[in-house]
Amino acid sequence: MKKLFAVVCGIVALCAALALGSWALNHRQGGGSAKLLTIYNWGDYIDPALISKFERQTGYRVDYETFDSNESMLTKIRQGGTNYDLVVPSEYTVQRMKKEHLLAPLDHRRLTNFHYIAPEFRNQPFDRGNRYSVPYFWGTLGIIYNDQKVRAQDVQHWSQLWNPRLRNNLMLIDSARDVFAMALISQGQSVNTTSYAKLKQAQDHLKTLTPNVKAIVADEMKMYMEQDEAAVGVTYSGDAREMMSVNHHLHYVVPSEGSNIWFDNMVIPRAAKNKAAAYAFINFMLEPANAAQNAEYVGYATPNAAARRRLPKRITADQAFYPPAKTMRHLQVYRDLPLKTLGVYNDLFLEFKMFAK
């Protein structure tokens, strides 16, 4: 009994010491909450050296937290009790947050570096006039293939994925919108259609794809493609970049007939505690040198025109990641659909998965 008591006391003392230690660490840099900037961003989505540089340059202290899906981030912010000063949601989530009055409008007089953003990435339909958001990175949905298993000319277009030669050799991303985007575009429809008939048609089209579908997976696709588990996959440009850096037989294509283009954007939540720090950070990240460094580190495409000029030619000349103007014109942005329609997409997708065997 005595021994047990000693052990319990020891554990309690240790925990107290650890708690004290972490509190001391948090407060060592000092400055109080007026100097604290809380950022909520996707995991592995910034060059950490830039955070230290920002801290040195401005004297703010950065508290950096990460999320792994728009939906989980949105749920957390909606519940309240959070004090994030800067968040990086995707475009359809910006639209949703706007609708739910979760965002603070941006004061463009304080965004001194906004002019570096290329004109074609400003004033997007999800946020006209960039009243609430500043683009951070952008990317596409496309086809990744292994040149040892398929020829390049056989996987340039969505419709080619239906080729019987790809039997049991195709991986899809587990997301209703993206899989339907592929089917809708191959039928010449909009990726934002709300018509049940058109969606049903797309689903029928998808059902004929099932003999080719090997698996419907999420992040694991990176590992599977790197390990040659399948010849072709449908995935996002950022993930593709990661896979290609590991397996040099992989290549990425954005079909020229169209695809989805997405944007991740910096926004300031309404509940932000330190808006001055958030503006300072946005301006810091828009600084061409910093934006270029970040784009080189993360590997996604930057909307920052000045930064793009600073990037090495081998990056910006890569048509897979900076598609030619002809393809760019055909890329479509996801609009935030009514929950009911979103439900239809997902129900039809679930049914497709259900009978995919």
Next chain:
Amino acid sequence: MRQKILFIVPYALWIVLFVIAPLVLIFYQSFFDISGHFTLGNYADYLTSRVYLKMTLNSVWYAFLITLVTLLISYPTAYVLDRLPNKQFWLLLVILPTWINLLLKTYAFIGLFSRTGSINQFLRFVGLGSHQLLFTDASFMFVAAYIEIPFMVLPIFNSLAEISPSLINASKDLGASQWQTFRKVVLPLSMPGVKAGIQAVFIPSLSLFMITRLIGGNRVITLGTAIEEHFLTTQNWGMGSTIGMILIIAMFIVMFVTGETKQKGGSR
């Protein structure tokens, strides 16, 4: 008396806050549609939907198979463990994998089963050629059973260990053969452990969802997949709760079926 009531407070609080309240909330939530209006439509949708009904059958069927496989492996394992000299040590080895995060174990299996993984390398080495192992029913069942086995072995082992050796000796003295002793003495006395094991395996297996995607490549769809989708993607919490209610009802049925004979056989 007052002391006894005081002692029950933490337990009662726990039960009310973390068991009863969530159940009531799920039940309540299942009566609302996506725009927040009261409705019975979720249940009607569920009962008339070919997709959900097939999914339910799928879930029950796979959970049944997983439970059967784990039981067939676990009973002999527990039986042998009980007779080994250092049984606590061997038991520890069975429990050890539960200390490792479920996701990590699943990822390890991806490495083993992939086309370039160790198992295929071995198959090629012995001249059997490489095979598609991932995304098959067999690999899904294998991983699910692997994960559930400790939860089946433990209760069976405990119930076997509780059987007094004098009962077995008596049975042998009275002329029963090895098999008869097992059939008439050991098996009935270990039934409570088997039932506890079935409950511990069948119920979680009904709503597996991570493994269905990671190992099954979404070729196996269970109700867990649908619940995840409704809560995360479509934000249709009402429908998600309705499916949750179906699972809860299924669990009560399992508890009832496996708990029922307790009074009958309870000769203690």
